[in-house]
Amino acid sequence: MGRFVARRLLQMIPVFIGTTLLIFLMVYSLPGDPIKSLFGPKAADPATVARLRHEYGLDKSLLEQYWNYISGLFQGDFGQSFTGRPVADLMSEAFPVTIRLALLAFGFEVIVGIALGVLTGMRRGKFLDQFVLVLTLLVISVPVFVIGYVTQFLLGLKWKVITPTVQDSENLGQLMIPAIVLAALSLAYVIRLTRTTVGENLRADYIRTAVAKGLPRKRVVGVHLMRNSLIPVVTFLGTDLGLLMGGAIVTEGIFNIQGVGFTLFKAIQTSEGPTVVGIVTVLVLVYLLTSLLVDLLYAVLDPRIRYA
């Protein structure tokens, strides 16, 4: 187990270097000149452009720029954005907001998703099952921004239950509705996924054996059924956490939440290499860690899986 974790952690190093280099190259090849565009529609004055280029190291070769960036990174320096602020500051503003939102959404997904999934899986064909199926189908077929705008319109503007946008990103109550909107799509998948595996495993031999042994129903469902059914769900949830963090841009825009998604979007628009690479690097790390966590969870859920 220890060796497995160590090997996985070591694997992160090439992945990390590869992704940063790739993102660096991609940002570098974006059309438009980031320094000239700082001047807006006015003509950029060449003396200032040259000095700014030098300040941000853009007058060096691409590999040299990358080397400077990476060596800075290992000293804990994420570089400077073109606005003159350290990228670390930008990230420390955006990440807490996004983490709160993502965790809320994730919690919602896990609790409601698995609960409904198990319930419907065990009562296949009954009213609740049919109802949830139709509902999830609806959620899956409607784009997130439609759900977002409609929720905002109904709850915020028409019935005035919530404020249309998030006024205070530290207020979990205000983040609740955006989190539900953000979670909606994945929630639907979690329900369907759980429902299917629960339904399949219900007919499995070991469940029949467990029931035949005379085990209490609580134990059959809670331990035997759940543990085996959750493996695909956990895989999905693991990758989804990363998605919730980086891909919340639509929800963030609708509810005016100042999170990672929009910071990243803006940085790409202004070709701000250090910011894009910094944020994406952190997101990549989140992905790597969650997938490691998922792999470890497999072993917990299914004792047959062992890592050497």
Place this chain on the structure above:
Amino acid sequence: MRGAKSATWVAGAIAVALTATACGGGGNDSDDNAAVNPDGTYTYYNVEPQNPIIPSNTNEVGGGYIVKNLFRGLVDFDEKSKLRLVAAESIDTTDNQTFKVKLKPGWKFHNGEAQTASSFVDAWNWAANAKNKQLNASWFEPIKGYDEVHPAEGDPKAEKLEGLKVTSDLEFTIELKKPVSTFKEQLFYDVFSPLPKAFYKDTKAFGEHPIGNGPYQQDGDWQHKVEFKTKKFADYKGDDKPKNGGVVFKFYNKDDAAYNDLVSDKLDIMYQVPNSMAGQYQNDLGKRAISQMFGGNTNISFPLYEAEWAKPEKVKVRQGLSMAIDRETIAKTALKGSKDAADGYTPKVVEGYQGGACGEFCKFDPAKAKELIKAGGGVPGNKITLTYNADGANKEWADAVCNDIRQNGGVECVTDPKPTFQQARADITERRMKSAFRMAWVQDFPNIQNFISAQYRTKAGANDMEFSDKAVDELMDKADASKTIEESNKLYAEAEKKIIQEQMPSIPLFFDHTLAGYSKKVQNVKFDSFRQAIWTDVEVKK
């Protein structure tokens, strides 16, 4: 700079739903005589500033509107676009080349430091110095000695602008390289703001906690991407003392979100509602909706650096294309009144506007249009490609204009939307245009000079067409050298007429409107030609 644009049609669908429910809404809720709380603050729509708040490094709206409230320069413009003295008691000149500035006594910075002549001169010297890499440094270009302080290459040869001299505690002189008749107007730019001594000690810290001399001072820390709070500055000596307690600049990523806040009174003033709400916001806001022309225009320009377009007979083609466009109808229908048909480059609300600069060439006349296009030998390549940036509100008019060119001019026309402003700009500034492209101008200051000189002078910074006409340049030089602003305005109007009627390097299309709105919490909200509220006049209801 907006987010996912695919979302707009939903907003449109919701707008329809809103109309249905909002019938009769917005009636009596704008009672302009409610009791006023002089210490009440209000929220103002803005976007996160791109740069730290330093006047000489702020060149976009997000930071610009904050600078405008924290700082007061020598002059500014009133609601009617008339120049007035603010921190200056007098600015005297006899030749538009040497200016004697006398400051009003008793003015203070927010930290209590007295404002003196050096507050201005030192700030300008610092900002103009190439070493300090200020984005707005080129505004000092007319001042004598700029080329030494800010050479095109290499290190500055001098630390200070030769043309600036402090003559006493409250007096200084400005000497220019050559006469500029609108220099007094230009002094209005943020870049000419004074700075306190505290600035030079730590410019980085200052960018986060700016200290100005204006009616408002910063209140607490700048909460990045969330808000920037200001409060009334008790020691402010200007005439426009705030009638409210402070402005809170609230930052939004998407104007749709801000609009929803405005409608539900969570945001107090929005100077530009989303384009998708243009047909709708008057229903939502009733009397609290404002549609007003401001100092901005929308034109389409041609690459005169392309051999085909540079041919003298193509003037006729451009004028013909212009006459094929039914501006009035487009403004009314496709744009729902969010722009007015233009009759020249200079908008009506700008000082120096004379009317009719375009003459018959902006009148809709399909027959004459076809005739002119034919006389000019037709459009190069037999096709117009109209390039614009899709991240602004341009699709509606660009499609409509192209359609008119096709239908009334008999010329094939397609649009070429570039995803971002930045990409469109890169293609334009690197002179890669082959056909028509969008060229818009929002005033730096409300005077005809700004609309003509910045875009149509040979080698001017925003002359994206590479238009060059000796006679026009001479006329502008003459205008700049004139003694009075009235004389200068007249000469510029003459130049404008000459450009359009003899060359038409760009086709005047529209004068832009600001579509603004305010919440039930505020009153006495008026807008100027910069499409900004008169911040100090806004009253917060009790």
